[in-house]
Amino acid sequence: MRKFLAILSSLLLFVFQLSAQNIQGTVVDEFTGKGIAFVSLGIIGTNLATTITNENGEFVIKVESYPAKVRFSHVSYLLGETDLIQPNQSKLIIKLKPAITNLNEVIINANKAENLLKAALKKAKDNSSKQIYSNAFYRQLTSINDKPSKVYEMFYDLKWNTKAAKGWIVKQTRFAEDTEQSEFAIANQSFLTLIFSGVLLPEDEGKFINLQTLKEYEITIEKYIEQPNQDIAVITCKFKSPRRKLFYVNSTYYVGTKDFKIYRLENDIFNIPMDFPITIVKIPPFLKTVATFNGDGKEYPVLESISTKLTLSINYGKSLANINVNSLLTVFNVDENLKKQNYKSLDSKTQDQKTVQSVKYDVTFWKNNPIVKQTTLEDSFIKMMESKSAFGTMTNP
Numbered sequence: 233m234r235k236f237l238a239i240l241s242s243l244l245l246f247v248f249q250l251s252a253q254n255i256q257g258t259v260v261d262e263f264t265g266k267g268i269a270f271v272s273l274g275i276i277g278t279n280l281a282t283t284i285t286n287e288n289g290e291f292v293i294k295v296e297s298y299p300a301k302v303r304f305s306h307v308s309y310l311l312g313e314t315d316l317i318q319p320n321q322s323k324l325i326i327k328l329k330p331a332i333t334n335l336n337e338v339i340i341n342a343n344k345a346e347n348l349l350k351a352a353l354k355k356a357k358d359n360s361s362k363q364i365y366s367n368a369f370y371r372q373l374t375s376i377n378d379k380p381s382k383v384y385e386m387f388y389d390l391k392w393n394t395k396a397a398k399g400w401i402v403k404q405t406r407f408a409e410d411t412e413q414s415e416f417a418i419a420n421q422s423f424l425t426l427i428f429s430g431v432l433l434p435e436d437e438g439k440f441i442n443l444q445t446l447k448e449y450e451i452t453i454e455k456y457i458e459q460p461n462q463d464i465a466v467i468t469c470k471f472k473s474p475r476r477k478l479f480y481v482n483s484t485y486y487v488g489t490k491d492f493k494i495y496r497l498e499n500d501i502f503n504i505p506m507d508f509p510i511t512i513v514k515i516p517p518f519l520k521t522v523a524t525f526n527g528d529g530k531e532y533p534v535l536e537s538i539s540t541k542l543t544l545s546i547n548y549g550k551s552l553a554n555i556n557v558n559s560l561l562t563v564f565n566v567d568e569n570l571k572k573q574n575y576k577s578l579d580s581k582t583q584d585q586k587t588v589q590s591v592k593y594d595v596t597f598w599k600n601n602p603i604v605k606q607t608t609l610e611d612s613f614i615k616m617m618e619s620k621s622a623f624g625t626m627t628n629p
Contacts, residue, residue, distance in 0.1 A: 257324030259289045270524050276301040284537045292602040307486050307495045334456040345451045349467050352487040352494050353443050356394040356431045359532040364392045365570035369603040372559035373610050380613035382409040384584050391575045392535050397426035399575025405588040408617035422584050425540045425561050428521045431494040438479030441469045462490040479503045493533050497523045518543050537562050562604050
C-alpha cells in the first residue's frame with residue numbers, strides 16, 4: 233500500500249508539474265511579421281491572471297490546465313484566439329489580422345472631432361468616482377548610451393479611477409544597478425507612470441487636453457479603425473501654442489464611436505519640470521506614454537497597461553550621455569476584495585529605490601514571476617545581475 237501511495241504521489245506531482253506551465257510566444261502582424269506591442273492576453277472561461285505583450289510583441293502566460301483557449305486583443309487588430317491542447321515548450325507565433333482602417337470617411341471637421349472627444353471625456357469624468365482595485369506589476373530599465381545601468385521591478389496593489397492611479401501598496405520589489413556606469417537615476421518615474429495612467433489628464437499644471445482646454449488644441453480625426461461592434465476613431469490633439477519652457481502634452485485618443493469609451497491613450501509630454509545638477513542638451517526632457525484600457529464586460533474600460541519612455545541627453549563634464557528610461561506597468565488581476573486595504577497616496581517625493589529597499593528581497597518569490605516577458609536588453613541585464621547576486625545586495629558587487 234505504501235508503495236502504491238508513493239507511486240500515486242509521484243504521479244500526481246508529475247501531472248501537476250505538467251499542468252502548470254509558462255507558455256511563451258510572440259504576437260505578430262499577419263502581413264508584416266512585426267511584433268505587436270501591448271496585445272492583451274487572457275485565458276477564456278477562467279479568472280486567471282491576464283498579461284500583455286512587451287514592446288517586441290513577446291509574451292509569457294501561465295496555463296494551469298489543458299486544454300485551454302487564449303484570447304488576444306488589440307484595438308487596431310481583429311480578435312484572435314488559439315487552443316492549447318497540451319503542454320508545449322516551443323514558442324508560439326500568433327498572427328493577428330489588422331483591422332481595416334477607413335481614411336475615406338475622415339473629413340477635416342474640427343467640430344466632429346471635438347464633439348466626439350468631448351463626449352468621451354465627459355463619459356470618463358462621469359465614471360471618475362468609481363474606484364478599481366487590482367494587482368499590478370512594474371518594471372523600469374535605465375540605459376546610458378544603450379547600455380543598461382539600473383533595473384527596478386515591483387509588484388503592488390493599485391487603486392485606480394479614470395483620473396489616475398490614486399493609491400498603491402507595494403508587495404514585492406527588487407532593484408539592481410551597475411556601479412561602473414555613470415551615476416544617473418530618475419528617482420520617481422513610477423510616480424510619473426501612475427499619474428498618467430488615467431484617461432482624464434491633470435488640470436492644475438501645464439497644458440493638457442481636458443473639457444476646459446479643448447479650444448486650445450487642434451483636434452482632428454486621423455482615421456477610423458473598423459472593429460466588429462463599432463468603429464474606433466483615432467483622435468489627435470495638438471497644443472496650438474507650444475513654448476520652449478512650457479510643460480504641455482499632445483495626445484491621441486482611441487474612442488468608440490458608439491459607446492464613447494476610451495480604449496487607448498498616447499501622450500507626448502514636453503518640457504517636464506525637472507531639476508538636474510547637470511546640463512541637459514540636444515533632447516529636451518521628453519516623456520512618451522501609451523496606456524491601454526480593457527472594456528470587456530465592464531461599464532467603463534479600466535487600466536490594463538501603461539508604458540513610459542523618457543529620453544534626454546545630458547553633459548557629464550566633457551562627455552555626452554544619452555539617457556533612456558523605459559518602464560511598463562501591467563494590471564494582471566482586478567479584484568474588488570482588495571479595497572479593504574489601506575492604500576498609500578501617490579507622492580511626487582516618493583523615491584523608487586527607497587521604496588524597493590523598504591521591502592525585504594525574497595529570492596524564492598522572484599524565481600517564477602513572468603508577468604511580462606523581458607525584452608532582450610532587459611533579459612541580458614537581469615540575468616547578469618542575478619548571476620552576481622546583485623538583487624540580494626541591492627548593488628553591483
